[in-house]
Amino acid sequence: MKRTARCGIIAAMLLAASAHAQSPAADEAVLPPAVLAHASGEQIFQHICQGCHMPDARGATGAGTYPALAKDANLESAAFAAATVLSGRRDMPAFGPRTDLQGFEAMLHVDLDDAQIAAVVNYIRSHFGNHYADTLSAADVAALHPPTPHKP
Amino acid sequence: MSDLSARFSPSRREVLRGIGLVAGGAAMYRAMTALGVTRGSKYTGPVDLSGAPRGASVLVLGAGLAGMTAAYELRNAGYRVQVLEYNARPGGRNWTLRGGDTYTELGGERQHCEFDKGLYLNPGPWRIPYHHENLLHYCRELGVALEPFVQVNYNAYLHSPAAFGGKPQRYRSYKADYQGMVAEQLAKVVGQGALDKEFDKQDREMLLESLREWGYLDGQLRYTRNDGTSDTRGYDKDPGGGLSGKPVWSQPLSAKDVLNSQLWHALPIGDVYEFQTTLFQPVGGMGRIGEAFGRELGDLIRYNAKVTRIVQDEHGVSAHYEDAAHPGVTRQVRADWCLCTIPLSILGQIPMNVGSAMADAISAVSYAASVKIGLQFKRRFWEEDERIYGGITYTDLPIFTIGYPSTDFFSRGKGVLLGAYTWGASAFQFTAMSPAERVREAVRQGSQIHPQYANEFENGIAVAWHRVPFAMGCFGEWSDELRAKHYDNLCQIDGRIALAGEHASYLPAWQEGAITSALDAIGRLHQRAVAGAKS
Numbered sequence: 001m002k003r004t005a006r007c008g009i010i011a012a013m014l015l016a017a018s019a020h021a022q023s024p025a026a027d028e029a030v031l032p033p034a035v036l037a038h039a040s041g042e043q044i045f046q047h048i049c050q051g052c053h054m055p056d057a058r059g060a061t062g063a064g065t066y067p068a069l070a071k072d073a074n075l076e077s078a079a080f081a082a083a084t085v086l087s088g089r090r091d092m093p094a095f096g097p098r099t100d101l102q103g104f105e106a107m108l109h110v111d112l113d114d115a116q117i118a119a120v121v122n123y124i125r126s127h128f129g130n131h132y133a134d135t136l137s138a139a140d141v142a143a144l145h146p147p148t149p150h151k152p
Numbered sequence: 153m154s155d156l157s158a159r160f161s162p163s164r165r166e167v168l169r170g171i172g173l174v175a176g177g178a179a180m181y182r183a184m185t186a187l188g189v190t191r192g193s194k195y196t197g198p199v200d201l202s203g204a205p206r207g208a209s210v211l212v213l214g215a216g217l218a219g220m221t222a223a224y225e226l227r228n229a230g231y232r233v234q235v236l237e238y239n240a241r242p243g244g245r246n247w248t249l250r251g252g253d254t255y256t257e258l259g260g261e262r263q264h265c266e267f268d269k270g271l272y273l274n275p276g277p278w279r280i281p282y283h284h285e286n287l288l289h290y291c292r293e294l295g296v297a298l299e300p301f302v303q304v305n306y307n308a309y310l311h312s313p314a315a316f317g318g319k320p321q322r323y324r325s326y327k328a329d330y331q332g333m334v335a336e337q338l339a340k341v342v343g344q345g346a347l348d349k350e351f352d353k354q355d356r357e358m359l360l361e362s363l364r365e366w367g368y369l370d371g372q373l374r375y376t377r378n379d380g381t382s383d384t385r386g387y388d389k390d391p392g393g394g395l396s397g398k399p400v401w402s403q404p405l406s407a408k409d410v411l412n413s414q415l416w417h418a419l420p421i422g423d424v425y426e427f428q429t430t431l432f433q434p435v436g437g438m439g440r441i442g443e444a445f446g447r448e449l450g451d452l453i454r455y456n457a458k459v460t461r462i463v464q465d466e467h468g469v470s471a472h473y474e475d476a477a478h479p480g481v482t483r484q485v486r487a488d489w490c491l492c493t494i495p496l497s498i499l500g501q502i503p504m505n506v507g508s509a510m511a512d513a514i515s516a517v518s519y520a521a522s523v524k525i526g527l528q529f530k531r532r533f534w535e536e537d538e539r540i541y542g543g544i545t546y547t548d549l550p551i552f553t554i555g556y557p558s559t560d561f562f563s564r565g566k567g568v569l570l571g572a573y574t575w576g577a578s579a580f581q582f583t584a585m586s587p588a589e590r591v592r593e594a595v596r597q598g599s600q601i602h603p604q605y606a607n608e609f610e611n612g613i614a615v616a617w618h619r620v621p622f623a624m625g626c627f628g629e630w631s632d633e634l635r636a637k638h639y640d641n642l643c644q645i646d647g648r649i650a651l652a653g654e655h656a657s658y659l660p661a662w663q664e665g666a667i668t669s670a671l672d673a674i675g676r677l678h679q680r681a682v683a684g685a686k687s
C-alpha cells in the first residue's frame with residue numbers, strides 16, 4: 001500500500017481493489033475483475049478500448065487526438081498493434097503487466113493477458129473496415145514482451 | 153506575503169482600489185503599470201523573481217492553475233506575459249459544472265447540465281487539505297471564499313453487496329466494532345502472556361488500559377453491548393429527556409463478520425495526511441479559483457488557442473496555434489522563454505524541439521482513468537431521512553463513492569450528490585459508456601445503498617476524464633521506477649523551455665502540485681533570464 005496517500009483521488013480503491021472481486025453477481029455494464037479476466041476481444045474493445053478510440057473506432061480530436069483504429073493502415077502489422085497494446089505509447093496505456101506499479105497505481109492499471117491482447121488485436125484488425133486475414137496467437141504476443149515488463 | 157496593497161503608498165493604493173473595484177484586476181494592473189507601480193517596484197511574491205530583465209517576455213501554454221500561477225507571478229515581477237489556452241475559459245481541470253452549462257466530450261456527445269440554480273458538480277478537484285498552503289494563499293489573495301469540506305462523516309456508510317446481506321453499515325458503528333474487536337483480541341493475548349517478552353508488567357498494564365479506552369472494552373476487557381459501546385457505535389434509540397428518554401443500546405457486529413466483510417479497507421482513508429480535518433472547498437464550486445485567476449489576468453490569456461507546435465532557437469520560443477473552434481488558420485506567438493503546462497497526455501503529441509531526455513520523459517507517462525457523475529434529486533433525502541450531512545460513503549460497487557454536499561445543509565430544495573467517483577478498470581468501463589448510460593448505471597448501483605434514488609432522481613451529468621477534450625486523462629501516472637528514470641529530466645529546463653503542472657510534481661492529482669511546480673519552474677527560468685541578460 002505504498003504511497004496510496006500521495007494522490008488527490010486515492011481512497012475507495014483500498015476497498016474496491018479487493019472486495020469487488022467477491023461481489024456475487026456479474027455486473028453487465030461494468031464487468032467485475034473475474035469476468036473481465038476472461039473477456040473476449042469484442043468485449044474488451046467495447047468495455048475498455050472504445051473509451052478512447054470511440055465505439056466505431058473512428059478516434060477523436062480535441063486538444064490532442066485519439067487515433068482512429070477504423071480503416072487504419074498501421075494495423076497492417078499485427079505485431080505493431082499488439083506491441084502498442086502490450087507496452088503502451090505516450091497516452092495509450094500499457095495493458096501488459098506493469099511490475100513497477102504498487103498499491104494505488106497498480107489498482108489503476110488494467111491487466112490483459114497475452115491471449116486477450118491477441119484477441120482484441122485480432123478483433124480490431126478484422127472489424128471497422130479493417131480486413132487483415134492473418135491472426136495473432138497468445139504465443140505471438142508473449143514473444144513481444146519487452147525485457148523489462150513495463151514501459152521504459 | 154505577496155499582498156500587493158502592502159507595497160503602495162496610501163494615496164495610490166486608494167486610486168487603484170477604486171479602479172480595481174470598478175474594472176477588475178486586469179484594468180487595475182494596466183493602471184498600476186501606468187502609475188509606475190509594478191516595473192521597478194520590489195517584487196514580493198512567493199518565489200524570488202526580483203530584478204526581471206527589462207522587456208523580457210515569457211510565453212505560458214495552458215491556463216490551468218499551473219499556467220495562471222506562473223503568469224500571475226511573472227507579470228507581477230515585470231515580465232511581459234502571454235498565455236495560450238485551448239478552452240474558452242480559464243482553470244483547466246479546476247472546473248465546476250453548473251445548471252445551464254453544456255459540456256461536449258471527445259466523440260461529440262453533448263450534455264446539458266440541468267441542475268437547479270446554485271447546484272453544481274466539481275468534475276475534477278473538489279477538496280483542499282489545510283496544508284496545501286500555496287493554493288490557500290492564492291484563494292486568500294484572489295478573494296475566493298472557502299468553506300469546510302467534510303471528508304469523514306461517521307454517519308455515512310461503508311458498503312459492499314457481498315457483506316451484511318448488502319446492508320450499508322454506518323462508518324461510526326463499523327469503526328467502533330473494528331476497534332473493539334482488535335482491542336479485545338489483543339487484550340486476550342496480553343493476558344495469556346504472549347507479550348511478556350516485549351513488555352514488563354507495568355508496560356502491559358499500560359497497554360491494557362489504553363486498549364480499554366481505545367476499544368471501548370468493559371471491566372473484563374470485553375467488547376459488548378452496553379452504554380459505553382453504544383455511545384460510540386450509536387444507539388438503537390438515542391437518549392433523550394423525561395419518561396420517554398431511556399436509551400436502547402445497540403448490538404455490536406460479530407468479530408468474524410467485521411473481519412470478513414473487508415469493509416476495514418476503507419477505515420483509514422480519513423487518516424491519510426491529505427484527508428485529515430480540516431479540508432476546504434470554495435463556496436460555489438472549485439471552479440471559482442480558476443475563474444478568479446482568469447479575471448485577474450484578463451486579456452493576457454488568449455482563449456480558444458490550440459497549440460500545435462513549439463519551436464525554440466537560441467533567441468526565443470515560438471508557439472504555433474490555431475483557433476480551437478475553427479481549425480485551419482495557424483498563427484504564431486513568440487517570447488524569450490516558454491513555460492509549458494499542457495498535460496503530458498496532449499504534449500506528447502505536439503512537435504517540440506527539446507532534447508531526447510525531456511522528450512522521453514514526456515512520452516513515458518500515461519494518464520489515469522477516472523469518472524465523476526453528478527446526480528440531482530428532488531430532495532436532500534440523505535439529510536432528511538438518514539442524517540448524513542456532507543462526507544463520503546464508500547462502496548465496492550463500481551461507482552466506488554457517493555459524496556454528499558458539504559454546503560447548504562438543511563435547505564429545503566433539491567440537492568446534487570456525487571453519484572460515482574471511480575478509477576481503474578471500473579473507470580475505464582464507465583468511460584466506454586455513453587454519458588446517458590453512465591448516469592443510468594450510477595443511479596442503478598447507488599439505489600442499492602439509497603433506495604430513495606428510485607423516486608427522487610431527476611437528472612445527471614457524467615464526466616469521464618479520458619474523454620475530456622482538454623485533458624485526455626485524469627492525472628499523470630508515475631511509478632517510483634518511472635520517476636527515478638524520468639522525473640528530473642521532465643523538470644529540467646531544456647534551452648528556453650520549462651515544463652510545469654500537476655505532472656511535474658510529487659503531488660500527482662493535487663492542485664498544490666500544479667502550483668508548486670509552476671513556482672519552482674519560474675524561479676529557475678528567472679535565474680536563467682537574469683543570467684542571460686547580464687552576459
Ligand SMILES: Cc1cc2nc3c(=O)[nH]c(=O)nc-3n(C[C@H](O)[C@H](O)[C@H](O)COP(=O)(O)OP(=O)(O)OC[C@H]3O[C@@H](n4cnc5c(N)ncnc54)[C@H](O)[C@@H]3O)c2cc1C
Nearest residue numbers: 214216217218238244245277278279459653654661662663
Ligand atoms: C477527477 C479529479 C479529481 C481531483 N481531485 C482533486 C482534489 O480534490 N484536490 C486537488 O487539489 N486536486 C485534485 N485534482 C487534481 C487537480 O485538478 C490538478 O492537479 C490540477 O488542476 C492540474 O493543474 P494543471 O495546471 O497542471 O493542469 P490543467 O488544469 O489540466 O491545465 C492545463 C491547461 O492546458 C490547456 N491545454 C491543453 N492542451 C492544450 C493545447 N494543445 N493548447 C493550449 N492549451 C492546452 C488545458 O485546456 C488546460 O487549461 C483532481 C483531478 C481530477 C481529474
